[in-house]
Amino acid sequence: xxxxxxxxxxxxxxxxxxxxxxxxxxxxxxxxxxxxxxxxxxxxxxxxxxxxxxxxxxxxxxxxxxxxxxxxxxxxxxxxxxxxxxxxxxxxxxxxxxxxxxxxxxxxxxxxxxxxxxxxxxxxxxxx
Numbered sequence: 388x389x390x391x392x393x394x395x396x397x398x399x400x401x402x403x404x405x406x407x408x409x410x411x412x413x414x415x416x417x418x419x420x421x422x423x424x425x426x427x428x429x430x431x432x433x434x435x436x437x438x439x440x441x442x443x444x445x446x447x448x449x450x451x452x453x454x455x456x457x458x459x460x461x462x463x464x465x466x467x468x469x470x471x472x473x474x475x476x477x478x479x480x481x482x483x484x485x486x487x488x489x490x491x492x493x494x495x496x497x498x499x500x501x502x503x504x505x506x507x508x509x510x511x512x513x514x515x
Contacts, residue, residue: 398498400490407484414483418476431479433472438465 395402404411421429437446442457446464449455454463472479481488 397501398494400487401494403484404486404491407486411480411484415476415480418479430471431474432469435468435470437467439463440465 418431421431438444439446439454439456439459441454441459441463444454444456447455448461449458452461453459454461474482478488480486481491
């Protein structure tokens, strides 16, 4: 007799997600409040490290101080800059709770395949 693995064993990333659902909901509501219209100009921002304004690559100096990527003079080096973070709330929450969204998608597809493989049970005609 073979036993089927539990849902937790088959879908571990979903189990991780379910364990933090209440916390994620509260944080998600806060993020929505931050971005709500009429509340002033609030954004979630992230630091972009120095980069070469010539080739747009992160700044890595060569031996002579020029850009390692394109050879331009250090005058093309930008400063660190704070920019709006262009990530969805779902992505931010997944990153915060260490949830792999690609694994979530793979597990969802596996769930659907499992459900499709189940026999179809039709209700008796008297149920109508």
